Amino acid sequence: MNLLLLVLGFPLLGSIILGFIGHRDVAREANVVFSLGTFIASCALTVQVIAEGPLFALNHEFFIDSLNVFMVSLTAFVALTTAVFSRPYMKVEQAHGKMTPSRLRLYHSMYQLFSFTMLMALMTNNMGILWVSMEAATLTTVLLVSVYRTAASLEAAWKYFILCGVGIAQALFGTVLLYMAAEKLIVAESGALLWTSLNAVKGSLDPDIITLAFAFLFIGYGTKVGLVPLHNWLPDAHAEGPTPVSAVLSGLLLNVALYAILRCKVLTDGALHSALASQLMMGFGLLSVVVAAFFLSRQKDVKRMFAYSSIEHMGLITFAFGMGGPIANFAGLLHMTVHSLIKSAIFFTVGHATQKAGTQVMEDIHGLIKVSPAVGWGMMLGSLAILGLPPFGVFASEFLILTTAMREQPWATPFLLLALGVAFASVFARVQPMVFGETTVKALPHPPALIPVFIHLGLGLMLGLYIPPYLSAWYHQAALMLGG
Amino acid sequence: MTAFISQFINLLAAILLMLAFSMLAQRRILSLIYLYTMQGATLVAATAIVGFVTNQPHLYFSAAITLVLKVILIPSLLHRVIDRLNVRWDVEMLINIPMTMLIGIVMVMFSFYLAQPISQMSSTIARGTLGIALACILLSFMMMITRSKAVPQVIGFLSMENGLFFAATAATYGMPMVVELGIALDVLVGILILGVFMFHIREQFDSLDIRHLEKLKED
Numbered sequence: 001m002n003l004l005l006l007v008l009g010f011p012l013l014g015s016i017i018l019g020f021i022g023h024r025d026v027a028r029e030a031n032v033v034f035s036l037g038t039f040i041a042s043c044a045l046t047v048q049v050i051a052e053g054p055l056f057a058l059n060h061e062f063f064i065d066s067l068n069v070f071m072v073s074l075t076a077f078v079a080l081t082t083a084v085f086s087r088p089y090m091k092v093e094q095a096h097g098k099m100t101p102s103r104l105r106l107y108h109s110m111y112q113l114f115s116f117t118m119l120m121a122l123m124t125n126n127m128g129i130l131w132v133s134m135e136a137a138t139l140t141t142v143l144l145v146s147v148y149r150t151a152a153s154l155e156a157a158w159k160y161f162i163l164c165g166v167g168i169a170q171a172l173f174g175t176v177l178l179y180m181a182a183e184k185l186i187v188a189e190s191g192a193l194l195w196t197s198l199n200a201v202k203g204s205l206d207p208d209i210i211t212l213a214f215a216f217l218f219i220g221y222g223t224k225v226g227l228v229p230l231h232n233w234l235p236d237a238h239a240e241g242p243t244p245v246s247a248v249l250s251g252l253l254l255n256v257a258l259y260a261i262l263r264c265k266v267l268t269d270g271a272l273h274s275a276l277a278s279q280l281m282m283g284f285g286l287l288s289v290v291v292a293a294f295f296l297s298r299q300k301d302v303k304r305m306f307a308y309s310s311i312e313h314m315g316l317i318t319f320a321f322g323m324g325g326p327i328a329n330f331a332g333l334l335h336m337t338v339h340s341l342i343k344s345a346i347f348f349t350v351g352h353a354t355q356k357a358g359t360q361v362m363e364d365i366h367g368l369i370k371v372s373p374a375v376g377w378g379m380m381l382g383s384l385a386i387l388g389l390p391p392f393g394v395f396a397s398e399f400l401i402l403t404t405a406m407r408e409q410p411w412a413t414p415f416l417l418l419a420l421g422v423a424f425a426s427v428f429a430r431v432q433p434m435v436f437g438e439t440t441v442k443a444l445p446h447p448p449a450l451i452p453v454f455i456h457l458g459l460g461l462m463l464g465l466y467i468p469p470y471l472s473a474w475y476h477q478a479a480l481m482l483g484g
Numbered sequence: 485m486t487a488f489i490s491q492f493i494n495l496l497a498a499i500l501l502m503l504a505f506s507m508l509a510q511r512r513i514l515s516l517i518y519l520y521t522m523q524g525a526t527l528v529a530a531t532a533i534v535g536f537v538t539n540q541p542h543l544y545f546s547a548a549i550t551l552v553l554k555v556i557l558i559p560s561l562l563h564r565v566i567d568r569l570n571v572r573w574d575v576e577m578l579i580n581i582p583m584t585m586l587i588g589i590v591m592v593m594f595s596f597y598l599a600q601p602i603s604q605m606s607s608t609i610a611r612g613t614l615g616i617a618l619a620c621i622l623l624s625f626m627m628m629i630t631r632s633k634a635v636p637q638v639i640g641f642l643s644m645e646n647g648l649f650f651a652a653t654a655a656t657y658g659m660p661m662v663v664e665l666g667i668a669l670d671v672l673v674g675i676l677i678l679g680v681f682m683f684h685i686r687e688q689f690d691s692l693d694i695r696h697l698e699k700l701k702e703d
Contacts, residue, residue, distance in 0.1 A: 010668070035621065044672055061662075126660075126663065128659055128660060128662070128663030128666070128667075129662065129663060129666060131666075131667075132663065132666030132667060132669075132670055135667075135670040135674075136666075136670055136673075139673055139674055139677060142677060143677065144522075146681070146684070149684055149688075150688075151688045151689065152684055152699060152700060153555075154681065154684055154697075155689055155696075155697040155698075155699060155700055156700060157681070158685065158694075158697055159697065161674075161677070161678065161681075161698075162628070162637065162641070164626065165674065166625060166641070166644070169621070169641075169644050169645065169648060172648050173618075173621065173648055173666070174653060175659075176648070176651050176652045176655055176656060176659065177602070177655070179652075179655075179656050179659060180602075180656045181605075181657040183656055193659070193660055193663065206605050208601055208602060208605065209602050209605055212598070212602060236700045239700075240700070323590075369564070386526075431602060
């Protein structure tokens with residue numbers, strides 16, 4: 001309970017304090033310190049939940065169970081490493097004159113507020129508050145994406161706001177319907193939107209209402225996951241915002257939106273006794289994988305390319321959860337973890353690379369490895385890892401997803417294999433000349449933060465070779481909760 | 485008595501739908517803001533009446549929040565924005581008005597078809613109006629699609645939120661208080677951000693035409 005308040009308190013306090021001092025030099029360090037506090041508190045919370053089982057707090061408004069507790073620590077961890085990465089990154093941006101003191105203040109304050117909304121969305125038990133936090137997360141990231149105030153970034157932020165605003169409005173309608181279905185069964189005051197109460201009576205929820213509610217919730221939160229054809233905002237928002245923001249968008253926001261869908265899916269499966277939720281998720285997931293893979297080959301901007309790769313992977317995860325069953329759910333959770341680690345590591349290296357080259361156009365970036373071997377190797381290894389090469393964790397989860405698909409949904413296998421092949425060819429062909437060859441890039445005035453890159457890649461590698469027993473116990477427990 | 489009240493709520497719902505249609509057809513930004521204010525006022529009346537009949541005091545609170553937010557605060561913000569930006573007309577529509585209205589009618593039929601089986605499950609006094617609420621949401625959605633200027637798009641967005649609010653009142657007597665407060669906060673912050681954005685867009689492009697915002701495309 002106290003730990004939970006700490007997890008939420010650190011980022012909230014951070015955003016208020018940084019709202020005042022965010023432009024000072026000390027703000028970059030303060031940003032890291034607040035994120036570190038959040039991370040330590042979330043680790044302690046994880047330990048407590050593992051030891052004592054699911055945890056309620058504040059009159060059942062908060063609920064921590066096996067599904068969300070590791071996502072809380074993952075979110076806090078990626079937020080911490082991204083804050084470490086953003087320290088030298090923002091110094092360079094300031095030296096280039098792209099960040100003025102007032103923009104820097106906005107950036108730091110919103111960064112902490114964004115962590116707060118993500119953690120709130122993960123830990124709340126109330127489906128209404130989940131919606132409110134997701135919308136608040138949209139608002140903070142809109143400000144983060146538009147922080148450079150260039151024409152392109154304003155366009156990206158406007159598109160992001162309007163598309164996600166409309167999308168998430170559908171989710172609110174779904175939440176209203178959910179409440180309507182539950183109201184008759186749950187009498188307790190304001191208890192009818194609590195996920196745990198809903199879960200307890202899910203068998204007797206009215207199937208007609210829940211069908212419509214899930215359709216709206218899926219479209220709404222699916223927009224934020226970036227599922228095709230609702231993905232238009234995603235590449236723009238990733239490409240035009242500062243790179244630390246791209247890293248947290250890909251690594252955290254998409255995961256949390258998918259988490260919201262998973263919570264809704266558990267309820268829907270219980271109420272419907274049909275495969276509607278699974279079929280929707282498989283359909284949209286597969287479509288996203290295939291479409292994103294083909295868009296990958298046409299990209300010129302390095303951040304846009306990796307944004308499409310995020311759509312592809314989120315599609316794959318959605319597909320895995322759609323298949324359901326213990327193995328696919330396990331693979332989906334594993335893939336969520338490694339994707340968020342490795343994709344944010346890639347964005348860290350991409351951030352330094354684009355600063356060195358002064359452009360995001362891939363054709364103009366060559367020979368990173370000559371100027372800074374660590375950035376070059378980081379990008380190369382990260383790309384290989386995200387493309388699913390063994391021994392990285394993505395290989396393990398993709399292998400599990402593919403073999404399950406072959407057994408249970410054989411029709412989908414050729415599409416998946418084709419998409420993964422196309423993605424491999426396109427991304428590798430682009431990354432290879434960026435890393436090797438004659439160099440066009442310059443050294444930076446401030447040394448980049450490379451420790452986060454290699455910690456993330458190291459963890460991604462570890463998850464491919466060896467999953468620690470407590471982690472695998474969690475995956476199994478959470479997979480079971482998802483109806484495995 | 486109940487039958488009369490229920491008819492009265494239906495009347496208010498019909499007014500909401502009518503306002504949504506007039507917004508769809510309206511070209512002047514100033515009139516759009518008035519229509520939006522009227523929509524807010526209708527919502528306040530509907531919420532307060534439902535609260536009175538069903539003896540749900542928390543609906544008075546949400547009616548009060550709606551009054552402050554959607555009848556006073558947001559319209560005056562919008563007025564200030566268009567005064568400062570000096571945009572009063574929105575001549576261009578991407579589809580002509582008769583066509584838009586026809587599509588709108590089809591959407592209303594679709595929402596009634598979708599909402600009918602569900603509204604029968606509801607036990608609230610205003611259950612018949614769920615279809616209208618859904619129709620308002622879809623009509624505002626369409627308004628966002630058919631406008632090429634930033635301000636009408638934002639008004640469409642806000643009017644969609646009105647439809648959602650009405651849906652919550654009609655189907656469930658409103659969401660729990662804490663959720664409603666959160667939603668109100670999100671809407672308020674959202675409109676502030678969008679307001680600031682409009683100035684930035686204007687500064688960058690010398691216009692509020694969203695068609696300038698189509699540079700980021702796949703080629």
